[in-house]
Amino acid sequence: MSQFFTILDQQVSVGDTVRVHEEITEGAKKRIQIFEGIIIASKNRDSGKSFVVRKIADGIGVEKIFPVNVPAIKKIEVKSKGNVRRSKLYYLRARIGKAASRIKEKKFFNKAA
Numbered sequence: 419m420s421q422f423f424t425i426l427d428q429q430v431s432v433g434d435t436v437r438v439h440e441e442i443t444e445g446a447k448k449r450i451q452i453f454e455g456i457i458i459a460s461k462n463r464d465s466g467k468s469f470v471v472r473k474i475a476d477g478i479g480v481e482k483i484f485p486v487n488v489p490a491i492k493k494i495e496v497k498s499k500g501n502v503r504r505s506k507l508y509y510l511r512a513r514i515g516k517a518a519s520r521i522k523e524k525k526f527f528n529k530a531a
Contacts, residue, residue, distance in 0.1 A: 421505045423462050423469065425486050425494055430469070432457050432507060433500025433521050438471060438484060439493040450492060453482055456500070456519060458507040472510060474518055479511060499524040 422431035430436060437454045455473030458481070467486035472479060484491060500521040510518055 421460075423460050423467060423486065425469075425491070428494060428496070430457065430494060430496060431499070432460055432505055433502035435497040435500065435521075436471065437495040437497060438491060439495075440484070441490045441492055454497070455480075455482075456507070456510065456521065458510055459505075479518065501525075 422429055424430070434457050435455070436457060437452050439450050439452055442449050442451045453471060453473065455471040458470050458472045460469040461467060465487060468483055469486065470481055470483050472481045474480070501524040502521060507521075
């Protein structure tokens with residue numbers, strides 16, 4: 419079980435709210451599609467690394483599995499860092515409404531020198 423991983427020289431962990439920019443090819447056209455949600459799980463095995471992002475769309479939970487080593491992922495934006503104690507957040511699947519996306523935000527303390 420892994421709680422964080424590195425993708426595109428950026429450290430991302432379970433519980434973070436992210437925006438994944440993925441390149442979609444439809445025939446000869448290419449476009450960037452954004453999938454925004456919470457990372458609920460990650461697998462950190464050798465070349466088979468992947469992570470699962472979950473979002474709520476029109477009251478229905480949607481999950482998408484993204485392989486880490488795929489060239490279709492162009493950018494990942496971390497909107498907020500989540501403060502979680504588990505490496506798999508599968509319990510969010512049973513939650514409904516705002517409770518399904520409510521995770522405490524990690525607080526950063528900068529010590530003044």
